[in-house]
Amino acid sequence: MTSKLSLRDFALVLALLAICAFFTLKVPDLGFVSARNLSLLMIDFAITATLAVGMLLVLLPGHIDLSAGSGVGLIGGISAVLVARHGWPVPAAMACGVAVALLLWCAMGNLIVRQRIPAFIITLGGMLVFKGLFWLVIQNRTVPIVIGGQSNLYSLLTTYYLPPMAGYTLAAALTATMTVSRLRANAQCRLHALPGDDSELSFMKLFMAAQLLFLFVIVTNQFRGIPLPAMILGSIAFCVYLLTRHTPFGRYLYAIGGNEEAAIISGIPVRKVTIGAFTMMGVIVAITGLMQTAYSGASTTTIGDLMELDAVAACVIGGVSLKGGRGSVLGVLFGALIMACLLNGMTLLAVEPEKKFIARGLVLILAVWMDQRSQRSAE
């Protein structure tokens, strides 16, 4: 599976550049590109993108998860309540939150494949049920995640920054790994006499990637260092990338989304794979929930509102098909970056919330429209 740069990818990069250029010029005192804001933007992006990468897992086999936003609130709330009201040790409280999510999403996955209820309905129900449970759990109040203003593992999720030196070391290590794996991939291409990239092009790609990586480290080091959520996103995105590209499980996700009947006849354990995808989504929802709650400093009733739609929007902008069978992790990250930049920039410009909603909606429609057009012209 080689991916070719299409006109669509190009348009996406252009759109991102245009959005960034617009906010750079519009926001006073170059506020948009200040180290502080870029660092904050990075955390926003990491949280949105983590959920969106999870959403990819359920969109690929042709399902959807509308309950993710409520789930984010619920899981953050459960862990917060366990810490603040019941005095649980923080790691145990967080693990409990993850376990609850795992069970809930596994149950939803089972309902979808065994009772043949569409995911849209199950997760729409889940969205309401989880919202209700969430408010019950926190009793409609604000529950802090730390006791007595101390920092703990929970709050560190979004307040820990990797020290500058460690950041550079990490970037160097990643560059080395990329180089080695690229060299090995090229060797394989030559072995099979496949039309792989020539050495100049692969050097360029590597060089660009390394440059971006170091630029990222330098920028974040201007503020406090690489924020922890960025690293959490990095590891989750990498795992999902491996899953979708290099495991039978991932292949099956594409196959089910492409043609479920053919997938069954091909001997793919469709039920297991679908339940697996939802269970993983549950874990990712839990991680997002912990990060989002930590980012707010406390669990409040509005946490997670509409996050599922942002995640779906990021996926669609990134080229994921809502019918299933098409999409990639890289595309989703890009989509999430566009969403995060838009939201962050609008906040800096002090755009009213009502207008923000409208802008988000329009961007989503625009993305789908562009996608449809590019698909039609490709035929």
Next chain:
Amino acid sequence: MNPILSAHGITKRFPGVVALRDVSFDLRPGEIHALCGENGAGKSTLIKLLSGIYPHGSYDGELKIDERPVQFASIADAGRAGLSVIYQELALVDGMTVAENIFLGDEPSKSGKKGWLGSLIDWPRIYREAREVIDRFNVKIDPAAQCTQLGVGQKQLVEIIKALRKNSRILILDEPTAALAEHEVQVLLAILRDLRQRGIACIYISHKLEEVFAIADRITVLRDGSSVVTLDTASTNKAEVIRHMVGREITDLFPRRSSGRQSEKMALQVENLHVTDARTGKAALHDISFSLRRGEVLGIGGLMGAGRTELLMHLFGAWGKRSAGKVTLNGCELPFLPPAEVIHRGLALVSEDRRRYGLILKESIGFNLSLSSLGSIAGFIDSNREFKTNTRVFDSLRIKAPNLEAAVGKLSGGNQQKVVLGKALLSEPQVIFLDEPTRGIDVGAKLEIYELINRLTDDGKAVVLVSSELPELIGMSDRILMLREGRIGGVFNRAEATQERLMTAALSAAP
């Protein structure tokens, strides 16, 4: 007689290929004109061009209707000129009734005004007129029946009726009998003869030469995008047509050779199998028993709806509920298990409907080939090994495509079928079910599939071959089992099988 439709010097180019090269063709009023050629010969392209799907200007050459040049910009233009196409894939809306489908897009209104705004549909008139038009063809279809309840053959008739109601003078039928059973084919051919009497001209595309010779007045053969020859049916024969199609003489259409390695070992044994339809709860298969040795080809025939596909799909774990009976695969009992398990135990199925059950159309050849043999879902894919095995299959089945990365949806029918076969073979089965493996594919690819069947049985594998084409069934099977309404209608050895005997077994009670 002046031609009702003619095409002169048609050339159609796609990026990189010339699909049609200087093709000329003419159709006389009241004539059935067959279009023959291997897949990829350019038949579909020519049809799309005649029917306005490829608009005027996208090709070179000239189209004339009634001797006047025409320039179709769309299908609607072609429709107005009296031209209708009945496609291989049916274009009926399943959830609607027959009458609703016949009038779809052209509903009469109570006020008599055209257009969908400001008027209500005149339902009584729709059903009355639908009844009239159906009666004209002497077929038994209830205009109020839901289309889902109709068989494929009846649906095909509804489509033809729909086209003729619009006063079409030229009917193009693209593989109309691909999904029909023998008696339904006869009904269709009778209707076409009737239409010929009324002066309606037909372009008839089919791979089945028996039908072509049974009905066509003239035959035009396309090969590699050029019109090779136009023959009068009366003064030619099958061998000549086939020679023009493939450009070489095919002496033996069904090169079945008994492997001589048929062992006494049973590969598959079915005893007193009773199956009910899981959706309706009705009994579908009654008391089916048969056995299959290694190295043997068992042919299964029967009319549409006799339960052939259901039997295969049930044994494969994808259809129905087993109410009684015992199945033994390679000496072990095989209960009703999901396909993933059945494949694991050494059985593979190539479905009759490759686009629906066989392929992930938007993915690549490589993706599809290895889909059934990737191993445990918890592991990683060894892309190196995957590539090597895929390449081996790609080469040995001679799949015609640039490389493994080509999208499967863009391949011709024969090559798609090879991909489905390759996928099934990669799961290393002992028993292989082939459900209509040669449907809608060209003569060359058919031969390759027959050769493959021979190779498989040489290797000691067992094959179940389901086919609607009796010559194929007789030519390729060691034994033949005929099904009739979910029961066994008769079992024949190769030597004693004749088309008449098989047909009798399919139609009447077992002896």
